[in-house]
Amino acid sequence: MTNEAFARIKIDQLLKDAAWRLTDGRSVRYEYPLDDGGRADYVPFDRLGRAVARR
Template sequence: MAATNEAFSRVRIDAQLRDQGWDVLDIHAVRFEYVLPDGTRADYVLCDRNGRALAVIEAKKAAINPAEAEAQAMGYARQLKVP
């Protein structure tokens, strides 16, 4: 069941990224399950043409407090030196 929910979430997030002009098939621009320097994994890292991280997206269940997900994504962004 969890894999089904995760796959559904990814379809929705991918669609939203495409709507904003991101090519989700470009592995240099949109990175999935990106391994960070400390070994943790970000759900999505969006990168510029030079491969520099621009944004981190963390997908969470609706039951998770959004502030917790934001704090996690911000920690990941700091590791990646996101501007």
């Protein structure tokens, strides 16, 4: 297993433990495009559809 795959498994579990819904397509989005042309691996969104964090 690669470091990236291990990190994704760990992050997914942490998000699930914090009650984020990973499969609804709205709460957490993956490979999300950023304004600078990059992509964020994970972006959580609030109930109004606003990004609450980007990395």
